Amino acid sequence: MLFKNFTVIDENFEIKENMCVGVEGSTIDYIGNKEPEKNYGEIIEGRGRLLMPAFYNAHAHTPMTLLRGYGGGLNLNDWLTKKIFPFEAHLTGEDVYWGTLLGIAEMVRTGTVSATDMYMHGEKMVEAVMESGFKTNLGVGLVCFDRTKRLKDLDDYKNSKYLYENYHGAGGGRVKIDMSVHGEYTSFPGVVEEFADYSRSLGTNMHVHLSETYKEHEECKARHGKTPAAYFNNLGMFDSPTTAAHCVWLEEEDFDIFAEKGVTAATCPVSNLKLASGICDVKKLYEKGINVAVATDGTASNNNLDMIEEMKFFALMQKVKHMDPTVISPRQAVEAASLGGARAQGRKDCGVIKKGAKADLTVINTNLPHLRPVHSLLDNIVYSAKGGDVDMTVCDGKILYSGGEYYTIDIEKAVYETEKSARRILSEL
Amino acid sequence: MLFKNFTVIDENFEIKENMCVGVEGSTIDYIGNKEPEKNYGEIIEGRGRLLMPAFYNAHAHTPMTLLRGYGGGLNLNDWLTKKIFPFEAHLTGEDVYWGTLLGIAEMVRTGTVSATDMYMHGEKMVEAVMESGFKTNLGVGLVCFDRTKRLKDLDDYKNSKYLYENYHGAGGGRVKIDMSVHGEYTSFPGVVEEFADYSRSLGTNMHVHLSETYKEHEECKARHGKTPAAYFNNLGMFDSPTTAAHCVWLEEEDFDIFAEKGVTAATCPVSNLKLASGICDVKKLYEKGINVAVATDGTASNNNLDMIEEMKFFALMQKVKHMDPTVISPRQAVEAASLGGARAQGRKDCGVIKKGAKADLTVINTNLPHLRPVHSLLDNIVYSAKGGDVDMTVCDGKILYSGGEYYTIDIEKAVYETEKSARRILSEL
Numbered sequence: 001m002l003f004k005n006f007t008v009i010d011e012n013f014e015i016k017e018n019m020c021v022g023v024e025g026s027t028i029d030y031i032g033n034k035e036p037e038k039n040y041g042e043i044i045e046g047r048g049r050l051l052m053p054a055f056y057n058a059h060a061h062t063p064m065t066l067l068r069g070y071g072g073g074l075n076l077n078d079w080l081t082k083k084i085f086p087f088e089a090h091l092t093g094e095d096v097y098w099g100t101l102l103g104i105a106e107m108v109r110t111g112t113v114s115a116t117d118m119y120m121h122g123e124k125m126v127e128a129v130m131e132s133g134f135k136t137n138l139g140v141g142l143v144c145f146d147r148t149k150r151l152k153d154l155d156d157y158k159n160s161k162y163l164y165e166n167y168h169g170a171g172g173g174r175v176k177i178d179m180s181v182h183g184e185y186t187s188f189p190g191v192v193e194e195f196a197d198y199s200r201s202l203g204t205n206m207h208v209h210l211s212e213t214y215k216e217h218e219e220c221k222a223r224h225g226k227t228p229a230a231y232f233n234n235l236g237m238f239d240s241p242t243t244a245a246h247c248v249w250l251e252e253e254d255f256d257i258f259a260e261k262g263v264t265a266a267t268c269p270v271s272n273l274k275l276a277s278g279i280c281d282v283k284k285l286y287e288k289g290i291n292v293a294v295a296t297d298g299t300a301s302n303n304n305l306d307m308i309e310e311m312k313f314f315a316l317m318q319k320v321k322h323m324d325p326t327v328i329s330p331r332q333a334v335e336a337a338s339l340g341g342a343r344a345q346g347r348k349d350c351g352v353i354k355k356g357a358k359a360d361l362t363v364i365n366t367n368l369p370h371l372r373p374v375h376s377l378l379d380n381i382v383y384s385a386k387g388g389d390v391d392m393t394v395c396d397g398k399i400l401y402s403g404g405e406y407y408t409i410d411i412e413k414a415v416y417e418t419e420k421s422a423r424r425i426l427s428e429l
Numbered sequence: 430m431l432f433k434n435f436t437v438i439d440e441n442f443e444i445k446e447n448m449c450v451g452v453e454g455s456t457i458d459y460i461g462n463k464e465p466e467k468n469y470g471e472i473i474e475g476r477g478r479l480l481m482p483a484f485y486n487a488h489a490h491t492p493m494t495l496l497r498g499y500g501g502g503l504n505l506n507d508w509l510t511k512k513i514f515p516f517e518a519h520l521t522g523e524d525v526y527w528g529t530l531l532g533i534a535e536m537v538r539t540g541t542v543s544a545t546d547m548y549m550h551g552e553k554m555v556e557a558v559m560e561s562g563f564k565t566n567l568g569v570g571l572v573c574f575d576r577t578k579r580l581k582d583l584d585d586y587k588n589s590k591y592l593y594e595n596y597h598g599a600g601g602g603r604v605k606i607d608m609s610v611h612g613e614y615t616s617f618p619g620v621v622e623e624f625a626d627y628s629r630s631l632g633t634n635m636h637v638h639l640s641e642t643y644k645e646h647e648e649c650k651a652r653h654g655k656t657p658a659a660y661f662n663n664l665g666m667f668d669s670p671t672t673a674a675h676c677v678w679l680e681e682e683d684f685d686i687f688a689e690k691g692v693t694a695a696t697c698p699v700s701n702l703k704l705a706s707g708i709c710d711v712k713k714l715y716e717k718g719i720n721v722a723v724a725t726d727g728t729a730s731n732n733n734l735d736m737i738e739e740m741k742f743f744a745l746m747q748k749v750k751h752m753d754p755t756v757i758s759p760r761q762a763v764e765a766a767s768l769g770g771a772r773a774q775g776r777k778d779c780g781v782i783k784k785g786a787k788a789d790l791t792v793i794n795t796n797l798p799h800l801r802p803v804h805s806l807l808d809n810i811v812y813s814a815k816g817g818d819v820d821m822t823v824c825d826g827k828i829l830y831s832g833g834e835y836y837t838i839d840i841e842k843a844v845y846e847t848e849k850s851a852r853r854i855l856s857e858l
Contacts (some may be wrong), residue, residue, distance in 0.1 A: 068801070069808035073755055106799045273745035274812070276754040303812040304799045309738075316702035325705040326502055370535045370733045370816075372497070372844045373851040379498035383703070383732040387799075388817035415801045422802040 001397075004035065006046030007366070007377065009053060011354040013331045013339075015377050021051060023359040026172065026396035031355055048367035049391060050377065052334070053352050054113040054360040055307035056135075056341025058266035058293030059207075059245035061119050063099030065106070066091070066422050067300040076213065076275050084300060088120070090428050095421035096121035100128035101414045103305055105406055108134065110306045110387030111362035113395040116243055116266065116295070116345055118180045118207055122163045130171050133400050133408045135360075137243075137345045138163065139180025139207045142195055144187040151194035160195075164202060174396060176205070176345065181237070183209040184220045184228045189235055196236040205241045205346050208232060211254070212246035213277045229254035229263075238263050243344045245295060246271075247285075248278040255288045264291040264344035269313040271297035279321045282314070282328065293340040294333070306387035311337050315382055330378035363392035430826075433464065435475030436795070436806065438482060440783040442760045442768075444806050450480060452788040455601065455825035460784055477796035478820060479806065481763070482781050483542040483789040484736035485564075485770025487695035487722030488636075488674035490548050492528030494535070495520070495851050496729040505642065505704050513729060517549070519857050524850035525550035529557035531847045532734055534838045537563065539735045539816030540791035542824035545672055545695065545724070545774055547609045547636055551592045559600050562829050562837045564789075566672075566774045567592065568609025568636045571624055573616045580623035589624075593631060603825060605634070605774065610666070612638040613649045613657045618664055625665040634670045634775050637661060640683070641675035642706045658683035658692075667692050672773045674724060675700075676714075677707040684717045693720040693773035698742040700726035708750045711743070711757065722769040723762070735816035740766050744811055759807035792821035 001023050008019040008031070022030030022040050030036045071083030096119065107115065114135030119125060122140050129136045140163065142156040151157050164177040179199035181192055199206050210228045211217045220228045229250060232238065238261035247265040250258070258265060267280040285292050294314050296305045314336065315328040342351025342360075350358045364381065366372075368389055371380050392402040399407050430452050437448040437460070451459030451469050459465045500512030525548065536544060543564035548554060551569050558565045569592065571585040580586050593606040608628035610621055628635050639657045640646045649657045658679060661667060667690035676694040679687070687694060696709040714721050723743050725734045743765065744757040771780025771789075779787045793810065795801075797818055800809050821831040828836050 066802065068804065068813060070804040072805055072808040072812070073758055075754055079754070102798055102801070109798065270745065273749045274754065276748040276752050276756075278752070279749060299813070303808065306799070306815070309815070313742075316699065319705040320702045320708060323705045323707070325504055325508070325703065327705075329502055367844075369531060369538065369840060369844060370735070372531070373495065373848040375497065375499040375851070376501055379501040379732065383501070384497060384728070386735070386738070386815050386817055388815055411798060415796075415798060419802040422804070 001042040001044060002036070002040035003044050003046055003051050006049060006051040008051045008353055009334065011352040013335050021353060023397045026358055028353060028355055028357050028359050031353060048365065050364045050366050050381070051353065052362050052364065052381070053338035054362045054393060054395065055111050055337045056293070056345055056347070056351060057107060057112050057115040057295055057305065057307055058243060058264065058341040058344045059268055059295035059297060060103070060115040060117050060305065061298035062103035062115055062117050062305070063096045063119050063125065064298030064300045065103040066095060066099040066418060066425070068303050070300060079275070086429060087425055090425040091120065093121040093124040095425065097124040097128050098414060098417040098421055100125045101132060101409060102418045103299070104128060104132045104134045105409045105411055105414055106305045108132070108393045108400040108406070109390065110308055111364070111390040111393050112305070112307050113360045113393060113400070114341070114345060114347070116178070116207055116341070118182070122159055126163065126167045126170070126175055129175055131408065133395050133398050135174040135395060137176045137178045137205060137207070139178040141180045141182035142187055142191065143182045144191050147188050149191065151191045151198065154191060157195065164204065168204070172396065178205040178207045179240070180207040183216065184231055185216055192232070192237065193235040196240065199240040200236065205243065206237050207243045208237065208245065210244040210247055211249040214249055217249035227251055227254050229257050233257050233261060241346055243293070245297070246277065246280065248272055248280045250281065255284055255290065258290045259288040262291070264293050264340070266293045266295040266344060267314065268295045268297040269317045270310060271301040273313070274301045279317050281321065282318050283322055286332070291340055291343050292336045293344045294337040307337050308385050308387045308389070311382050330376070330382040333382045334378060359394055359397040361394040362390055364389050365391045430471040430473060431465070431469035432473050432480050433475055435478060435480040437480045437782055438763065440781040442764050450782060452826045455787055457782060457784055457786050457788050460782060477794065479793045479795050479810070480782065481791050481793065481810070482767035483791045483822060483824065484540050484766045485722070485774060485780060486536060486541050486544040486724055486734065486736055487672060487693065487770040487773045488697055488724035488726060489532070489544040489546050489734065490727030491532035491544055491546050491734070492525045492548050492554065493727030493729045494532040495524060495528040495847060497732050499729055508704070515858060516854055519854040520549065522550040522553040524854070526553040526557050527843060527846040527850055529554045530561060530838060530843045532728065533557060533561045533563045534835055534840055534843055535734045537822045537829040537835070538819065539737055540793070540819040540822050541734070541736050542789045542822060542829070543770070543774060543776070545607070545636055545770070547611070551588060555592065555596045555599070555604055558604055560837065562824050562827050564603040564824060566605045566607045566634060566636070568607040570609045570611035571616055571620065572611045573620050576617050578620065580620045580627065583620060586624065593633065597633070601825065607634040607636045608669070609636040612645065613660055614645055621661070621666065622664040625669065628669040629665065634672065635666050636672045637666065637674065639673040639676055640678040641701070643678055646678035656680055656683050658686050662686050662690060670775055672722070674726070675706065675709065677701055677709045679710065684713055684719065687719045688717045691720070693722050693769070695722045695724040695773060696743065697724045697726040698746045699739060700730040702742070703730045708746050710750065711747050712751055715761070720769055720772050721765045722773045723766040736766050737814050737816045737818070740811050759805070759811040762811045763807060788823055788826040790823040791819055793818050794820045
């Protein structure tokens with residue numbers, strides 16, 4: 001297909017007017033001011049619309065759409081132990097399939113093509129991803145409360161291995177299986193070290209919750225004499241490319257570890273506000289040269305999966321944290337939400353609009369009252385736009401959403417089945 | 430008209446299912462489970478939709494749509510002196526008319542029916558409000574940099590008086606003229622005191638920027654030996670019902686003054702983040718029994734006029750400020766954005782859905798993927814919904830927006846003319 005006469009955010013995250021972008025199969029094979037001679041078949045007219053790189057959600061628990069708005073207004077401990085965990089104990093694979101599909105629908109509706117995900121019933125999540133045309137970096141969060149266990153004894157390991165061996169690289173590379181550790185306080189050094197070795201042997205990514213809350217961060221120091229970042233680094237986790245979610249309480253040396261080891265910080269500003277975890281120091285991440293990615297976390301602590309909304313929080317929270325309105329430019333926000341996430345996911349051919357890159361594209365209707373006039377289009381995208389302004393989402397050259405229509409998801413059925421699952425679980429509690 | 434089979438947020442801000450709400454002229458004359466016998470003519474079916482009180486934006490500079498995204502990323506002083514003030518110096522009445530109309534369009538699109546406004550060319554703003562069916566509490570921000578001047582010498586006073594005498598109460602009460610003082614640092618005690626006397630003699634509201642930035646707050650103390658709240662109270666401002674915008678740096682005694690004098694705190698969370706002003710202590714406002722209202726401020730520091738987005742920031746910022754996820758319930762957020770603003774505007778018959786109240790109503794399509802499932806509808810409205818989910822906005826019983834259509838505004842013309850004005854001004858700079 002050919003995108004014609006679009007305003008484009010180019011590979012340098014600069015605005016270019018009147019551009020043509022050609023897509024052949026899953027790949028961008030042309031970008032330029034002139035209309036290419038090649039016949040692309042379908043022509044998509046751009047007047048009044050922006051073509052930008054799609055978003056890569058760098059940390060999510062997609063099936064938690066099932067728990068959207070559940071247990072709101074509680075403190076973190078009560079929320080987890082009295083609401084979230086008991087609900088999750090009743091989840092079947094079927095529930096997770098529908099919850100994933102509904103979450104994917106919400107993401108493609110708002111311009112996102114990929115999520116770094118951590119949850120359970122991974123095979124059903126892969127099924128939803130494969131069918132919907134979405135991308136995933138999927139991991140089963142390793143949890144172990146028995147100190148005598150070895151890695152090979154753990155179901156979470158067996159599931160991770162099974163998923164890796166059966167699905168890693170599926171869908172032309174859309175599905176990647178990551179090795180996920182839930183967090184420092186939900187496992188032991190021995191199994192983490194073995195899991196890190198396993199990940200390194202495969203060359204996969206790792207994914208972990210890290211320094212989300214002050215309590216978690218301080219308890220780790222009391223337990224191990226190390227910050228969570230130092231603890232995981234010591235166990236070899238960061239020898240694999242790692243996405244560390246949250247990173248609210250990083251200390252000076254942690255930033256240095258991240259920079260040295262190439263760890264991505266996936267910041268979840270809305271979730272960190274909602275659970276009163278704190279505010280990640282993104283300014284310092286940039287100063288240290290760390291890859292910064294933007295993430296929604298799960299819908300139970302957000303409560304949506306809208307990366308456009310998340311960009312606004314991402315930029316604004318840094319201004320007030322540093323009491324400096326010049327911190328974080330709209331360009332940085334857009335780049336962190338797209339290229340930053342693609343980098344985190346190890347998708348080297350994704351996250352920018354350029355020749356040879358995967359055609360992961362988001363079209364925004366900029367001809368809306370709340371996006372006019374245009375003094376700075378990037379400012380308007382980050383501070384004025386909403387997820388609903390997305391007109392079209394393209395993943396690997398395939399349209400997943402356009403003009404109100406979901407091309408790969410039966411949205412009514414996904415809503416219906418997710419609600420049915422949620423009701424059944426509530427009745428079982 | 431009759432709203433039939435709607436889920437409703439009732440006068441206690443609780444969810445009621447399967448309700449009918451009847452509107453006769455500008456007023457709600459029926460609310461109940463049963464369908465009324467009276468023939469209302471037009472019937473609006475509610476299945477899958479929520480009927481809630483409309484929003485009252487408690488502090489705005491609506492015509493600043495003209496400056497949306499202009500001068501982003503600068504510090505406050507450079508932003509104001511190098512960008513905003515020079516641009517505003519070129520504004521004509523015609524520019525302000527179109528900018529106001531575009532801002533009103535954005536507000537009715539997102540469920541808002543009224544704004545407490547402070548700007549210039551007030552007569553043109555009234556014109557836009559009258560035509561569009563919107564409501565306003567409008568003031569010309571009094572500014573005086575000449576200590577020798579008396580109130581009667583000031584154009585801002587003369588304009589305020591003119592507006593009051595010609596338009597206060599117009600449109601069946603939709604237009605209210607407030608007496609607005611820009612702020613402590615842009616005028617002198619003498620004229621403020623005279624203006625406060627004038628307001629009290631008329632029985633009008635007052636409106637002021639107060640303790641927005643640390644610098645403003647501290648400089649006031651250095652200049653007058655009083656906080657801005659104590660300073661204005663001392664000059665008699667709070668003897669009129671007053672809306673104080675921002676209130677980021679209030680001190681203990683300021684909260685007590687607000688409580689004693691019935692001052693409304695109009696908090697602007699997004700603007701306070703964007704300009705790195707700080708975070709208002711809304712929890713303490715509630716503890717002191719102060720009326721809390723939610724506001725967007727102008728689009729140059731937001732950059733939109735979406736009260737649904739603002740509610741989310743409103744609730745979330747308090748959780749992180751107090752490091753407590755239980756602070757601010759969704760119900761408090763909805764009430765502050767509707768009834769809180771109506772109270773601030775002195776609209777005693779507005780802000781709730783009950784018999785005898787003005788029919789200021791917002792319909793939200795809750796049958797959208799990102800609003801399902803429903804564990805708590807109020808949680809979904811505050812944390813998951815977006816301005817674009819508004820299906821219909823009704824002000825004084827009149828539909829202003831419904832299903833993509835603006836009933837009173839030529840939206841293409843408003844966009845076109847606002848852009849033309851913005852371009853002309855840029856060319857003059």
